[in-house]
Amino acid sequence: MATKKVTVTLDESLVEALADAAEQEGVPLSRLVAGAAERELRRRAARAVVQEWQAERGAFTPDELAAARAEMAAADAEYLSSAGTSAA
Template sequence: MTTKKATITLDESLAEALSGVAEEEGIPLSRLIAGAAERDLRLRAGRAAVKEWGAEQGAFTPEELAEARAEMAAADAEHFSGRGSSAA
């Protein structure tokens, strides 16, 4: 993986909070911030895919939404139970 150095500006309190989280996790601050940015990009791609699907297939039914929420809740429960809690 090729990396590129970038300079960012953060509010002082945010920078301090993020530094504390990175220290607690035992990871570099840059890795913590990169992980957050990657999650944001995945969410954006997911939203775009849902929007595209909806334009082609129509709106989700209440049943489809309930099933998706149940699947997401199950995935969250598995992740937060400790089996998937490693940092991104």
């Protein structure tokens, strides 16, 4: 993967908090920031897909939203339980 060095300006306290988080995770600060940026781009893409779907088919029903939330909670629980066991 090609990389490009860029300069950004952030609040000093934010940089310190990010540096602490990166150290706790054992990753470079740049990797932590890149991961956050990647998540933001995925979130925006997902929002666009949802908006497009709803524009074509109408808003989600309460039952559809409840089913989606339950599915996401189950996926989160599965991920967190597997992440916890692999870290040990």
